[in-house]
Amino acid sequence: MSQKDIVACNVMISVLGKNGFVEDARGLFDSMVEKDSYSWNSMVSCYFKMGDVESARFLFDRNPVKNEVSWNVLIDGYSKLGYLSNADNFRDFVSLYNEMRWSGVCPSESVLSLIVQCCAGFCATGLGKALHCEIFKWNFGYDVVLQTGLLDFYAKVGDLSSAKRVYDEMPCKDVVANNAMISALSKNGLIKEAQSLFESMTEKNSATWNSMITCYSKMGDIHTARFIFDSSPSKDVVSWNAMIDGYCKAGQLYYAEELFNNIGYMRNSVTWNTMITGFVQCKEFQRALHLFDNMQAERVKPTEVTMVSLLSACAHLGALDMGEWIHSYIKKNKLKIDVILGNALIDMYCKCGKISSALDVFHKLQVKNIYCWNSIIMGLAMHGYGNEAINYFHNMIKEGVHPDGVNFVGLLCACSHSGLISEGKMYFSQMQSVYGVEPGIEHYGCMVDLLGRSGQLLEALELINSMPFKANAVVWGSLLRSCHIHKDTKLGEQVTQRLLELDQHDGGNYVFLSNLYASLGRWKDVDKCRKLLIESGVRKEPGLSSVEVDNVVHEFVAGDSSHPQFSQINAFLVDIGKKLKDAGYEADTGSVLHDIDDEDKEGSVSYHSERIAVAFGLMSIPLGKEIRVVKNLRTCDDCHTVMKLISRIYNREIIMRDRNRFHHFKDGICSCKDYW
């Protein structure tokens, strides 16, 4: 084969590949007696164009005459297929890069830019810095793209001073470099500097304007953000998305929706994600799920980000069926379960009461971060599996993950829920000395809860007085609840006094004190509390319970007759009442009569919301399937007793999540062993 023949074949391979005839190209390639690096590279390039990563890599590995271009084609091919946005692939890719350096090939600027971009994406601080040193050593003549990549890398890993240094050393700064700098400044809250850079720029593109929109909305200045949006001469879809996100973050859903509805043909999947996420952030979980229906109706392809937001909505709602549907959707559509999506799944399963599935996802995740560990430990804690939570904590330490503050909240919470008093005390004392985590007020809060609930009220009070923080309403509230459980009115009154000094507008405090008096039959004091509550004009958060039936979440508030099956539910509640009576149950009428809880204000047939939800569940959910109820407040003693009885009388498993933890009612007993 002459050199001329080889060149002709190479060109032919390239042409065939470009037109999609990859088989023919391969045939020609295989038939060549002699091949040069050009032949190999063209063939690899063909496979990448067809999206066939495996074949491309297979050929690359067997290429005996690798040159600089070979590496370029490989790396470029990977990146164009979005292959490098996956952390596992990135690790593989880094070892590939090292191999290339070992074989003495000098990377090109474009390859280096790609790697630096990846380092920014994965916050691979060490590698990024090492690359910067090498680039400096080789003296790459200040390629503007590469330098901007470095600037972006430092901005993303939070090293603003290095970002600034890179920027200042750039001999010529194009609009992209300036944009990166604006973004870096705004991420660090240096809005003034970003603003003056913006004003000094002679050339601006849409990205420049968009950066400023994000900059102002991140600072909470939504009006200026809107002003920039309106002033921008080149609005693209990113401008609209950034503005919608700004309104969502500011809690102004009305304006966000207005833009969302008016964006027109430009609307893309990110627009949908932004709006769905916005609903979730504003706690409009049902609307988030509903918007997803519209997204599907318009045949917009959901992404991993969509799934994360939807799962978060399911977690809050306790919508297990919907959550499981999303999980199977993810599998069916081969979406990538990375740490973020994986953690969203774990969190959803934990909060929907299916800890076994949460553990399943957890163990299948190859890469786990501190979020995943925190979710699973907190999940175990909420279900009362204190010892398992402690085991997972130790496994985490063994795997070399450093604990953080959130981690200890979960751990101490686990001890508290399971009554593991000495363990809780031990971990609390080890936080600083063994694990180097400074205890915050939230950890003291956990300890006050742990001590108080176990009846060590004075120790709890001592801890409050000795802690290096000013006690907040949460800490006092926790102690007050313990006073209620252990019927210590004297301390309860003192604590309430402190609470009212701190926050006169929290109606919950009056309710608590009132319940404390009611449990002791001090009705005069109960009346006094009620007057105080009315005079102060505050309202307590209304109790709200939900139950999921056929992928639809039904919400119930006491006394709300808006549900279409209201009368049937009411009749069923009366029937439940009769059956309970037959079983020997007697309502705690004293406390019910005098309770000033909002939920009890209605007439003859009034029940706490969780009872209505369970009644509806009993009516609508087929036998054999458990009833899952979510309540926004803590359940009361009376309802807890009723749930236990219902589980026995109707032979049903009831899984209820309240504000604090899970209760699994089965055969007349609860998983919390009445310690909650």
Next chain:
DNA sequence: CACTCAGACT
């Protein structure tokens, strides 16, 4: 240049 995950008490 835009969109994603966790926590004490009520």
